[in-house]
Amino acid sequence: MTDPIKLSEAEVGKAYEVIKVEGPALIRRRIMDMGIIPGAKIKVLRLAPLLDPIEILVRGVPLSIRRAEAQYIIVRETS
Amino acid sequence: MKGTIKLALAGSPNVGKSTIFNALTGGRAWVGNWPGVTVEKKVGVMKLNGYKVEVVDLPGIYSLTAYSIDELIARNFIIEERPDVVVVIVSAINLERSLYLAVSLLELGVNLIVALNMVDLAEREGYVVDVKKLEALLRVPVVPTIAIKGIGIDKLKNIIIQSISNPRRNPAIVDYGDPIEKAISRLCSFMKTHTPEVVHTYHPRWLAIKLLENDRDVVEKVKLLPKGDLLINMANEMRKELESVVGDLEVYMVNQRYAKILEIVDKVVRRVRVKGISVSELLDTVLLDKFLGLPITITSIYLMLYFAYNVSLPLVDLVDALFSSLADYTRLILQDKAPLLASLLADGIITGVGTVLVFTPMIAIFYILVAILEDVGYMARVVFVLDKVLHRFMLPGKAIVPLILGFACNVPAVLSARTIEDENDRKTVIMICPLSTCSARLPVYLIIASAIFGTYAALAITSMYVLSIIFALVIGFLFKSFIFKGPSIGFIMELPPYLMPQSRTVLIKTWERTKRFLTKAGTVILAAAILVWLLSITGPKGLIGPEALEDPALLKASWVGAIGRALQPIFTPMGWDWGATIALFFGFMAKEVVVSTMAMVYGAEETSLGRAILAHFSPLSAYAYMIFVLLYVPCVATMAVIRSEIGLKYAVLTIMYQMVLAYLASLAVMFIGMILGLG
Amino acid sequence: MTIMRKLYVSSLLIGAMYLIAGIVAIVNWSSMLLGIEPILSIGYIPPDAGFALVMITIGITMIAAAYFRDNIAKCLACALVGSGLGIASAFIQIAVTLAVGLDVIITWEEGDVLGTIFDVLREGIIRADVVLGLPALVLFMMSYRALKRLL
Numbered sequence A: 001m002t003d004p005i006k007l008s009e010a011e012v013g014k015a016y017e018v019i020k021v022e023g024p025a026l027i028r029r030r031i032m033d034m035g036i037i038p039g040a041k042i043k044v045l046r047l048a049p050l051l052d053p054i055e056i057l058v059r060g061v062p063l064s065i066r067r068a069e070a071q072y073i074i075v076r077e078t079s
Numbered sequence B: 001m002k003g004t005i006k007l008a009l010a011g012s013p014n015v016g017k018s019t020i021f022n023a024l025t026g027g028r029a030w031v032g033n034w035p036g037v038t039v040e041k042k043v044g045v046m047k048l049n050g051y052k053v054e055v056v057d058l059p060g061i062y063s064l065t066a067y068s069i070d071e072l073i074a075r076n077f078i079i080e081e082r083p084d085v086v087v088v089i090v091s092a093i094n095l096e097r098s099l100y101l102a103v104s105l106l107e108l109g110v111n112l113i114v115a116l117n118m119v120d121l122a123e124r125e126g127y128v129v130d131v132k133k134l135e136a137l138l139r140v141p142v143v144p145t146i147a148i149k150g151i152g153i154d155k156l157k158n159i160i161i162q163s164i165s166n167p168r169r170n171p172a173i174v175d176y177g178d179p180i181e182k183a184i185s186r187l188c189s190f191m192k193t194h195t196p197e198v199v200h201t202y203h204p205r206w207l208a209i210k211l212l213e214n215d216r217d218v219v220e221k222v223k224l225l226p227k228g229d230l231l232i233n234m235a236n237e238m239r240k241e242l243e244s245v246v247g248d249l250e251v252y253m254v255n256q257r258y259a260k261i262l263e264i265v266d267k268v269v270r271r272v273r274v275k276g277i278s279v280s281e282l283l284d285t286v287l288l289d290k291f292l293g294l295p296i297t298i299t300s301i302y303l304m305l306y307f308a309y310n311v312s313l314p315l316v317d318l319v320d321a322l323f324s325s326l327a328d329y330t331r332l333i334l335q336d337k338a339p340l341l342a343s344l345l346a347d348g349i350i351t352g353v354g355t356v357l358v359f360t361p362m363i364a365i366f367y368i369l370v371a372i373l374e375d376v377g378y379m380a381r382v383v384f385v386l387d388k389v390l391h392r393f394m395l396p397g398k399a400i401v402p403l404i405l406g407f408a409c410n411v412p413a414v415l416s417a418r419t420i421e422d423e424n425d426r427k428t429v430i431m432i433c434p435l436s437t438c439s440a441r442l443p444v445y446l447i448i449a450s451a452i453f454g455t456y457a458a459l460a461i462t463s464m465y466v467l468s469i470i471f472a473l474v475i476g477f478l479f480k481s482f483i484f485k486g487p488s489i490g491f492i493m494e495l496p497p498y499l500m501p502q503s504r505t506v507l508i509k510t511w512e513r514t515k516r517f518l519t520k521a522g523t524v525i526l527a528a529a530i531l532v533w534l535l536s537i538t539g540p541k542g543l544i545g546p547e548a549l550e551d552p553a554l555l556k557a558s559w560v561g562a563i564g565r566a567l568q569p570i571f572t573p574m575g576w577d578w579g580a581t582i583a584l585f586f587g588f589m590a591k592e593v594v595v596s597t598m599a600m601v602y603g604a605e606e607t608s609l610g611r612a613i614l615a616h617f618s619p620l621s622a623y624a625y626m627i628f629v630l631l632y633v634p635c636v637a638t639m640a641v642i643r644s645e646i647g648l649k650y651a652v653l654t655i656m657y658q659m660v661l662a663y664l665a666s667l668a669v670m671f672i673g674m675i676l677g678l679g
Numbered sequence C: 001m002t003i004m005r006k007l008y009v010s011s012l013l014i015g016a017m018y019l020i021a022g023i024v025a026i027v028n029w030s031s032m033l034l035g036i037e038p039i040l041s042i043g044y045i046p047p048d049a050g051f052a053l054v055m056i057t058i059g060i061t062m063i064a065a066a067y068f069r070d071n072i073a074k075c076l077a078c079a080l081v082g083s084g085l086g087i088a089s090a091f092i093q094i095a096v097t098l099a100v101g102l103d104v105i106i107t108w109e110e111g112d113v114l115g116t117i118f119d120v121l122r123e124g125i126i127r128a129d130v131v132l133g134l135p136a137l138v139l140f141m142m143s144y145r146a147l148k149r150l151l
Helices: A025-033 B017-025 B069-081 B092-107 B119-124 B131-138 B153-165 B178-194 B196-201 B204-213 B216-223 B228-246 B249-268 B279-287 B293-311 B313-334 B339-376 B378-392 B397-406 B410-419 B423-435 B442-452 B454-483 B503-537 B552-556 B559-574 B578-586 B593-601 B609-616 B619-631 B636-646 B648-675 C003-033 C049-067 C072-106 C113-125 C133-150
Strands: A015-021 A041-047 A054-058 A061-065 A073-078 B003-011 B029-033 B040-048 B051-057 B085-091 B112-117 B127-129 B142-144 B269-271 B492-494
Touching: A015 A025, A025 B249, A041 A073, A061 B378, B003 B017, B003 B069, B003 B092, B017 B040, B017 B051, B017 B085, B017 B153, B017 B503, B029 B503, B040 B153, B051 B153, B085 B092, B085 B153, B092 B112, B092 B119, B092 B204, B092 B249, B112 B131, B112 B153, B119 B127, B131 B142, B131 B249, B142 B153, B178 B196, B178 B204, B178 B228, B196 B204, B204 B216, B204 B228, B204 B249, B216 B228, B228 B249, B249 B269, B279 B293, B279 B378, B279 C072, B293 B313, B293 B339, B293 B378, B293 B397, B293 C049, B293 C072, B313 B339, B313 C072, B339 B378, B339 B397, B339 B410, B339 B503, B378 B397, B378 B492, B397 B410, B397 B423, B397 B454, B410 B423, B410 B503, B410 B636, B423 B454, B423 B636, B423 B648, B442 B454, B442 B593, B442 B609, B442 B619, B454 B619, B454 B648, B454 C003, B503 B559, B503 B636, B552 B559, B552 B578, B552 B593, B559 B578, B559 B619, B559 B648, B578 B593, B578 B619, B593 B609, B619 B648, B636 B648, C003 C049, C003 C072, C003 C133, C049 C072, C072 C113, C072 C133
Parallel strands: B003 B051, B003 B085, B085 B112, B112 B142
Antiparallel strands: A015 A041, A015 A073, A041 A054, A054 A061, A061 B492, B029 B040, B040 B051, B127 B269
8 A cells, every 4th residue: 555645746647546635625525526536536647738737537537637726635546 | 388498407517518508499598697696697498399498508517516606506596496397418428427417406306307418429439328227227317419410409309398297306316324314304304394484495305415514505595594593503413423423424425426426327338349549638648748738829829819810800991991981971961961960970979889890800700719719628728738827826727718818809808707716716817807918909009119119110019918918917916915815716627528619509609709799898889989079079168069079279178188188297207298198098998099099189190190109209108108008997898898797896996906007117117218228 | 661650751851841931930030120131031931920939839749740759649649730730820821811812902092902912912822831731731631541540
């Protein structure tokens, strides 16, 4: 088992599993409604050319998320 | 006629909702606002088997929480207006997430129909969705559609008819597990016996769930109902108890819903082919590439501006020529019989209408391009690539569309800011929109720069565009840091697969937006044109007559002249004379009017205006004047839309800050210029 | 030569032409800003920063196809996007030229209108972005065909 990290620190091309969603209620609910809930699988597809936001694949859908919000998503690397 | 049926159309962004709306209603819609907010409401009518079906297009949403204004609108519409049928559009290529909205709607207790759209794209991705099984699991009708090809629409209409007489609801779609279900049923029976008023408004099961989730909007509303407090207290106690068992209840509930959805998806999706690489993924490897992404994005925006500015040129000149000959003709006929009426018609009304229509071709072309890029799915990529820049200045990524449109005209720019979710963000973006240098300002730069700066004219004009962007970003940053503080909703945006644009959807979108521009800008500019006309032909000493519009000496005695002379001392440091000041005043109407006013005041034809300007400005004062024109106030039409979008207070604030900014900036130009010895 | 090899070599060559046109434009534009006569007066390349931006972007995107030659998908995507942009910019320039020609008629007051229109059309159509649109179209068809085979 690898250590939990923030999604904002995740590496491009790797797959992760969501452990916890933190942050203010407003932002947390927003994140969860997009299907990013504990247990969900996330793949980091790429960084924007200016390195922020990041593009992730969740439930088969590519999403763009700013690092500022990605830091509230705690993930663990999966193989 | 069997009567009127109310149908609500729900769906997330990028699932083809507007295509289905157009297919059902034939594209004719009444566009207005939802009560109390400026979120757009579209209503169309469909005749169906003797029924008159009123189709209401709900805002594009991902769920039904109380966190965003769009979601609240959709939710409150369903609760308060009780539509007879709700059609939810579920995307076959995005099944998990779009079923979440369908499940949320089911919990609300509505008579639901699921339109499973984009089934062709799912097949292209290598899987099929078992519609019969999905129907059985959701226990509501499911209709597969390919909306952009019109496939499945007739079937959908049939199902709508059936569903009017045979409503299908399934509020208990999600089983939340023992302790929670017990709490829900306890709350429900409490409601039925003690607070019947509550049950009258809300579906009891849904209300119980929302109270357990501590939904702030629902809690506030229930509080106002008789014995509502009792109910809330009961729910609060239960939540504390339950949270000791399952942890954060809100998280748990969302989890349960997704678990149910996953279970459904597992049963209905059948993979027929291994997933290959899709065209969208392929294109994104280049369009969003580390090195190529940025230049490609900027190039696309540039090409769009280049196309819209130049291709609209003949149309703009045509409208201009038509209206000036119409004005001449009117003068010719009426001049002798009724000179005042002739002038009112020619100089006031016809000129006013002409001013609005001159901008329309360029705006329409811009709207077509924006609609195409939106429908193709590229706009979301533009936001993705440039988001960082805007984020740096505390602005939302979606501000990019209003700022680009602003280069054509500030009115559509302000209107397009509606897509920004957060109120504070939206206000900020709307207030910086007038800093985008619109196409009406270009003639002013052109005439001054080419008269004064010779070979450096291009540099001077380009600098206006660069300064425009810098000012918009910096002022936006200041607004976000000092006035519109507070957290901005963390926005997560979908990057939809690329699709071929549909001419029908693009044209309908363009037409709706252009129509809105005409109605919003048209009346205001016309009124302003007449007012300015009136102030020019009358003065403190009474009527002067239409001659004032052609004779600078007479104009000096009019109200406009009086205002100009009163204001002129303020601009002494910049070295602008009375004429330059008057031209700025006329520029309120539309900034390109500055040019024609200068020509009139300096007694020059538009062709000889260059020499006149050279006589009245120094290079430094001319550059300061250009800066002033860039920044000084939104034109009346823009002021009017700012007022109607975010209120009078902010419209006034916009005018004031721009005045101060323009004054300080041009003063700074003079000051720096003097120091550098350029005066 | 294999299809892919043919593709990235032509992409490289066409891209280089775009890049050169772009660089010439930027050099001429800078010299114009400084009030000097264009240094490199080659053919019909306008001294315009926007034109330079478009040409350089198309150029590097096409050249990238050669850089990514070992990654078939990305190589193809670069050729496709680069040539797509090239076609788009040629098309836009033709549309703009026609519009400007039309505008000459609308705003015509005196003088040789036909001659002016002819000049506008000639200068517009022989610009580098229009001329290079043709090889870009060929490259686009090549990459489109290769893409169909890949999917």
